[in-house]
Amino acid sequence: MGKYFKKKISLISFLFIPIVYLWNPNWVEFLGVQPYWALFWLLPWSMIYGSFDGLIIGLFLGLILDSLSLDSGFTQIPGLVLCGIWFGKLSIKSDIFIGHFRYGLICSIASLFCSSLYIFQILIRYWSDYSIFLYLSNLKDIFAQVFITGLLAPLICSLLLSLFQKSKGRDKLISFLHK
Amino acid sequence: MVDIRRISTNRWWHKKNNWGLFIFLSFLFFVRISKGSLYKDFYYFISKPFWPGQFQREVLTKSVEQEFLIKLKQLEKDNKRLREILSLQRVSDSGSISANVISRKTGSFWRQIILNKGAKDGVEVGNFVVGPGGLLGRVHDTSLFTASVQLLTSPESKVGVWVERIQSHGLLVGLGNDYPKVIFYDKNIDIKVGDFVLSSPASTLLPPNIPIGVIQSIDKELRAKKSANILLLGKPQAIDWVQILKVEM
Numbered sequence: 001m002g003k004y005f006k007k008k009i010s011l012i013s014f015l016f017i018p019i020v021y022l023w024n025p026n027w028v029e030f031l032g033v034q035p036y037w038a039l040f041w042l043l044p045w046s047m048i049y050g051s052f053d054g055l056i057i058g059l060f061l062g063l064i065l066d067s068l069s070l071d072s073g074f075t076q077i078p079g080l081v082l083c084g085i086w087f088g089k090l091s092i093k094s095d096i097f098i099g100h101f102r103y104g105l106i107c108s109i110a111s112l113f114c115s116s117l118y119i120f121q122i123l124i125r126y127w128s129d130y131s132i133f134l135y136l137s138n139l140k141d142i143f144a145q146v147f148i149t150g151l152l153a154p155l156i157c158s159l160l161l162s163l164f165q166k167s168k169g170r171d172k173l174i175s176f177l178h179k
Numbered sequence: 180m181v182d183i184r185r186i187s188t189n190r191w192w193h194k195k196n197n198w199g200l201f202i203f204l205s206f207l208f209f210v211r212i213s214k215g216s217l218y219k220d221f222y223y224f225i226s227k228p229f230w231p232g233q234f235q236r237e238v239l240t241k242s243v244e245q246e247f248l249i250k251l252k253q254l255e256k257d258n259k260r261l262r263e264i265l266s267l268q269r270v271s272d273s274g275s276i277s278a279n280v281i282s283r284k285t286g287s288f289w290r291q292i293i294l295n296k297g298a299k300d301g302v303e304v305g306n307f308v309v310g311p312g313g314l315l316g317r318v319h320d321t322s323l324f325t326a327s328v329q330l331l332t333s334p335e336s337k338v339g340v341w342v343e344r345i346q347s348h349g350l351l352v353g354l355g356n357d358y359p360k361v362i363f364y365d366k367n368i369d370i371k372v373g374d375f376v377l378s379s380p381a382s383t384l385l386p387p388n389i390p391i392g393v394i395q396s397i398d399k400e401l402r403a404k405k406s407a408n409i410l411l412l413g414k415p416q417a418i419d420w421v422q423i424l425k426v427e428m
Contacts, residue, residue, distance in 0.1 A: 032285065074288075138288065
């Protein structure tokens with residue numbers, strides 16, 4: 001059972017993303033804003049499996065998160081798909097070395113990108129009805145999310161990366177570092 | 180000589196009784212002039228321990244509450260009858276459903292709460308949700324056991340409201356932050372900070388006069404519109420129990 005669990009840790013943890021998204025624990029929020037939970041999972045997974053798999057899983061994540069949120073007119077899919085592709089480029093097979101603290105920077109940039117895409121959708125939809133300046137107060141929420149995502153990313157992404165590598169059966173990062 | 184001394188000791192002001200009478204008459208005169216204020220103040224102090232106590236106050240308060248309740252019932256009946264005549268929305272007679280908030284997203288753009296009552300319990304899409312303070316949002320989606328509520332702060336939420344003081348209608352628009360805006364399509368409207376915002380009697384989505392919020396600040400006029408920031412009375416980020424109310428035509 002334990003062996004099976006270790007082997008399927010990436011799948012099991014994927015199923016937990018919507019749970020965490022709904023749980024929304026208030027003890028990790030900053031200025032009332034939660035981190036972008038999906039990125040914590042997407043980054044290590046795409047780093048191991050590459051850009052194409054990152055694209056596919058970004059699409060799946062976006063579909064799930066969109067189905068959980070009620071704003072039917074807006075979607076998180078474009079942001080997560082593009083982040084999946086970008087994270088895949090940072091694959092552990094490439095020459096770019098990603099230290100633990102750089103996970104924070106990468107996730108912060110990705111969070112800013114996804115949130116900006118989302119707010120652009122809102123602005124495009126309502127620019128004719130209302131002044132777009134009404135929505136500028138959301139910038140505070142975007143930056144709060146960028147901050148809290150960047151703060152937690154080194155811890156969570158490092159942990160997930162090592163778990164995913166073990167589940168894949170080969171420790172690519174260590175072999176890369178020994179080269 | 181002796182006679183003169185006797186007469187001088189027998190003057191009226193040499194008698195104590197006369198002085199007593201004089202003081203008493205002066206007192207009566209003072210009481211008359213002051214319209215009994217001295218007596219009233221004295222009575223205030225001596226009667227203080229015997230004033231109507233907490234029990235009597237409760238009895239009186241209860242009577243007043245009952246009187247208001249009867250008036251309220253009568254007004255509700257009248258309101259219901261008139262709304263039936265006008266074919267407007269009203270709260271269902273079948274009562275409300277109490278529900279627990281099991282998930283909440285009140286930060287960032289996603290503004291929703293999930294309740295532990297769903298289609299199994301009779302919750303339907305379009306039911307509205309109130310919490311302590313006032314209206315929180317509308318049921319947007321139901322599963323068998325849960326109901327997802329779109330909060331008034333959600334960017335997709337638009338609700339007809341009115342300011343009762345000036346009886347003017349506006350549109351409450353969620354912006355994805357804690358302060359939705361009311362947009363009035365009349366720039367000459369006389370709204371003031373502190374005005375109460377209620378659900379509009381003309382709304383086709385909500386029953387009328389549910390408290391929503393208070394005008395916190397008024398923006399500068401923009402074209403033919405006037406907008407104001409609203410401080411919501413219901414706080415979804417802190418509420419654990421809500422009431423789901425049904426709307427009937």
